[in-house]
Amino acid sequence: MTAFILVPGMFTDAHVWRDTAARLAAEGDEVHAVALTGTGRPRPAGADPVDLETHIADVLAVIDSVGAAPGAAAGRQIVLVGHDYGIHPVLGAADRRPERVGRIVYLDSGLPRDGVPALASVPDAALREELAGRGGDGELPAPAREAWGRWGSTEGVPGAALDRLTASAAPQPLRTLLQPLRLTGAAAALPVSGVLCNGSGSSIEMVQRGVDFGEPTLQAFTGPQVTFFELPTGHWPMLSLPDELADVLRRAAAGEGHRLVSPEESRPPAHLRPFLLDVPDIPRERTDNVDLYLPDAEGPRPAVVFVHGGPVPAGARPTPRDWPTLTGYARSAAGRGVVGVTLDHRLHDVADYPRAAEDVAAALELVRADPRVDGQRIALWFFSGGGLLTADWLREPPSWLRCLSASYPVLAPLPYLGRVDARFRPAEAVAKAGALPLVITRVGLERPEIAATVEEFLTASRDCGASVEVIDVPNAHHAFETIDLTQESRDAVHDGMRSVLAHLAV
Numbered sequence: 001m002t003a004f005i006l007v008p009g010m011f012t013d014a015h016v017w018r019d020t021a022a023r024l025a026a027e028g029d030e031v032h033a034v035a036l037t038g039t040g041r042p043r044p045a046g047a048d049p050v051d052l053e054t055h056i057a058d059v060l061a062v063i064d065s066v067g068a069a070p071g072a073a074a075g076r077q078i079v080l081v082g083h084d085y086g087i088h089p090v091l092g093a094a095d096r097r098p099e100r101v102g103r104i105v106y107l108d109s110g111l112p113r114d115g116v117p118a119l120a121s122v123p124d125a126a127l128r129e130e131l132a133g134r135g136g137d138g139e140l141p142a143p144a145r146e147a148w149g150r151w152g153s154t155e156g157v158p159g160a161a162l163d164r165l166t167a168s169a170a171p172q173p174l175r176t177l178l179q180p181l182r183l184t185g186a187a188a189a190l191p192v193s194g195v196l197c198n199g200s201g202s203s204i205e206m207v208q209r210g211v212d213f214g215e216p217t218l219q220a221f222t223g224p225q226v227t228f229f230e231l232p233t234g235h236w237p238m239l240s241l242p243d244e245l246a247d248v249l250r251r252a253a254a255g256e257g258h259r260l261v262s263p264e265e266s267r268p269p270a271h272l273r274p275f276l277l278d279v280p281d282i283p284r285e286r287t288d289n290v291d292l293y294l295p296d297a298e299g300p301r302p303a304v305v306f307v308h309g310g311p312v313p314a315g316a317r318p319t320p321r322d323w324p325t326l327t328g329y330a331r332s333a334a335g336r337g338v339v340g341v342t343l344d345h346r347l348h349d350v351a352d353y354p355r356a357a358e359d360v361a362a363a364l365e366l367v368r369a370d371p372r373v374d375g376q377r378i379a380l381w382f383f384s385g386g387g388l389l390t391a392d393w394l395r396e397p398p399s400w401l402r403c404l405s406a407s408y409p410v411l412a413p414l415p416y417l418g419r420v421d422a423r424f425r426p427a428e429a430v431a432k433a434g435a436l437p438l439v440i441t442r443v444g445l446e447r448p449e450i451a452a453t454v455e456e457f458l459t460a461s462r463d464c465g466a467s468v469e470v471i472d473v474p475n476a477h478h479a480f481e482t483i484d485l486t487q488e489s490r491d492a493v494h495d496g497m498r499s500v501l502a503h504l505a506v
Helices: 014-026 052-065 084-096 125-132 145-150 159-168 174-178 204-213 216-222 242-253 324-335 350-369 384-395 426-432 448-464 487-504
Strands: 002-007 030-033 077-083 101-107 192-197 226-231 284-287 290-293 301-307 339-343 373-383 401-407 438-443 468-473
Touching: 002 014, 002 052, 002 084, 002 242, 014 030, 014 159, 014 242, 052 077, 052 084, 052 174, 077 084, 077 242, 084 101, 084 174, 101 242, 125 174, 145 159, 192 204, 192 242, 204 216, 204 226, 216 226, 226 242, 290 324, 290 350, 301 324, 301 350, 301 487, 324 339, 324 373, 324 487, 339 350, 350 373, 350 384, 373 384, 373 487, 384 401, 384 426, 401 487, 426 448, 438 448, 438 487, 448 468, 468 487
Parallel strands: 002 030, 002 077, 077 101, 101 192, 192 226, 301 339, 301 373, 373 401, 401 438, 438 468
Antiparallel strands: 284 290, 290 339
């Protein structure tokens, strides 16, 4: 028998678990939905202000009550489930009762660390700054019905359930977000499961990619005691898919689920596998954060500058300019008689787009100043999350920019990743692109939320009469150049390169 202790997230109380708890109970499990002080239940008169320690005490009280009731079954496994903010009191309580806990479940939550407050998990950087400036007193008002999307995707939540969520919501005491979580490490070896909600932009594939990139916070989740699940819904699966969530929680309690592969266990991760084309072995010439691949040709030559995507963890090694896709494109360009350029920029978080844009602009100045480069014939080629960086060049295309290309790009901010500076809106900027030739490589097996940004951009391009060529790769995935080694994929790379180089020849 399993005892599930369900801890809600920000603004929500125990009622949010109603349908999932009922399904678990119907299967014979013991269920405790925790009412957190100050949100799910009133604070006693004269009590200290509500903070994270208050909520940890709430969870501890429930843990200690399991098995204490007369006639309760002995030896049951306690599974602590933390949704959203709720993972913070869950981890704090598990750290103090590790011998009582059989498994911890992260339900569409952040990855709290010792000494870091829950505020760090709020995806909106501007909101984080605003809340940090308020100090420790007061409350954060509960969202209005139309404002829940600021706190997580409402995909799949029926209107009646959203009404119920809004009606039962309560203000969040600010101290719960600002007080650092303190962990001794006592619970570090406990089994863990992660339940990822695709509507929130998370997936097992993305987590595995983070592990492959060397993201330090994810390495602990590659152990054999850690499993993962996905649900095709937004941030509140207990409202949108309550029965499916209950089934996943029961499977997690049984130790089922997908296990990540550590870099030591696998062949090279996808982004470090060989490029799909045979390209000439042209050496690089490195200056600061920029690499040049020079053709065997006389006189100043046009250049194609390849701009990687992201965000990429700051500690990722090798850095993007040495990834096979980028070096493959650059060597291919050099083999065709133009200068291929790769660079590293500092897009490590969605808040970093302004400084990544500065890095790209500085790299272009360096490249154009090189006497071996024809500074009046430059093409920019962006990849993936680097697509948002196209906005600056679309809005004010310089005369020397002869072509702008983007492969499987993100062309509008993805809300679940946090607020992006309003400057980086390619669909709005394209109206000022004039006659600048645009080449977009679109993959048929793209993630839906990214595909939607491409369609938004193409619609805006058609509306303003922009010059856009679309190269479709129907059976290819995002970042296909090292994973879809097909003739269709090779043809797409050749077609994209031919088109870009044709514009440079003008």
